[in-house]
Structure formats: structure tokens, C-alpha cells
Amino acid sequence: MIDTTTLFDSTVDHYVRYRLPYPPEMIADIVGRFALEDGVGRVLDIGCGPGPLTFGLHALGVAVTGIEPNEPMLAAARRRALEIGADIPFVHKIAEAVAPEDGPARVALFGRSFHWTDRALVLHRLDSVLEPGGGVVVVHEDGRTRSETKIGRTIEALKEDWCPEGVPHAANRGQHEDFLRASAFCEVERVLYPVTRRWTVDDAIGHMFSTSYFNPKRLGSRVDSFEIDARSRLLALEPTGLFEERLAFSALYARRPRRKAH
Secondary structure (H helix, E strand, O other): OOOOOOOOOOOHHHHHHHOOOOOHHHHHHHHHHOOHHHOOOEEEEEOOOOOHHHHHHHHOOOEEEEEEOOHHHHHHHHHHHHHHOOOOOEEEOOHHHOOHHHOOEEEEEEEOOHHHOOHHHHHHHHOOOEEEEEEEEEEEEOHHHHOOOHHHHHHHHHHHHHOOOOOOOHHHOOOHHHHHHOOOOOEEEEEEEEEEEEEEHHHHHHHHHOOOOOOHHHHHHHHHHHHHHHHHHHHHHOOOOEEEEEEEEEEEEEEOOOOOOO
């Protein structure tokens, strides 16, 4: 069984450098949808990693707390906050341990992290943490968009050859929407935010090393062989080593049912 609290220990540098940035218009949309401009409503960025969403929200004047179970990721976020002089609380905690004392908050935000949690339990606990009118936002790179690209198809083939067992973590089974609709936050809207990424073979391999499938800790002694294989396949696909992909981020906005006027 993979320990998901340490799975990303070896990925921090790759994550910071090679992960696709969240689109600014998506971050601004989160702020607008939940009226976070008031400076009062607080966001819990759960599974914040090194803090890309945390810092994006902070830059817009939002009160935000980063929550992260992985110590190296949390250390990277704290270092960044110190570098820019940002007074942002970062808490070492798993999502399942979030409790009323972490609130009240207006938004619980999950950026590429919801699938690592016990989603039903986490949503149940958040019902006592989030204030009236608040909600849950689940953000991830849209898998359907990525699977249609050349690099996406190559990565799927590499997964089959190098990690045929997948990521054996029970909590990642099932659709996010199903868990949300079965929770107190059952009014769900899905919004796509298109992005274009231009990257090199080195960028693509660096991105792979930032993932749960291909991170150096998991590959172990196979890491060099994997890199040779991945590089060979990508160059066969595009000899220039330069790629352009049209991708999208998906955001699920989930709220409690609105009371009907009488």
C-alpha cells in the first residue's frame, strides 16, 4: 500500500518547476463566485502542496490557509511565503482531520488533491467547517482534454508499461461529481478553463517526475531507464522536441442547496 502522505517526497522541485500553472482567470473566478473580495471570507486550500493556489489567492487579497500532509511540500510553501513576506498560515494536517477549529471558512479548495482523500468523510466534516453560503471547489487538469493530445497518449502508454498496477489507493476510485452530489454540497457546476502549453521534452519529463506515477521515489532504481524510454518516445513523436498542447482545467463548484423563496 502506498503511503500517500510521503508519495510526493521526491517531487517537490519538479512540481514547482514543471506543473502547469493554474490559469489566473480561474483563480479570479473562484474569488468572484464566493465574494472573497470582502477580505473576510477565508479559504482552506486543502492539499495545497507548495502553494500555487494559496499564493495566487493571497495575491488577490484573499485570506487563505494552506493545509498539506506532505512535509517537504509544506516546507517549500513556507519557504516561499518567507521569501515574499507573506503572512500565510500553513498547517501540517491530512484532509480527513480538518475540523471546526480550522474554520469558519467560506471555501474549501482542493487543487489536484481531492482524489487522495476519503472524499465522503472529508465532505461530511466540511459541513461543520464552512459557513452558510460557502462551498467546495475541486480543481484538476481535465483528463479528457489531456488524453486527446499527443503527449497525453504517450504518457498513458508509459503508464501501462511502467506502472501497470496504477496507484493503489482506494480513495481515488469514482467520480468527484458523484461524491459531491451525495454530500451536503450537492449543487454542482463544472466549468472548464482552456489553456495552451508550449513545452520541450525536458519539460514533459520533468512534469512526469512530479506525478504519482513517475516520481523518482516510486521509480527507484528504474528512474534512469524510464527517462531514456520517455525521451525516446517523445522525440519519435516530435523530432524537434517542441510541443504545443491545448488543455483545460476543470473546476467543480459545489454548494449546499439554496432555499427556495415562498
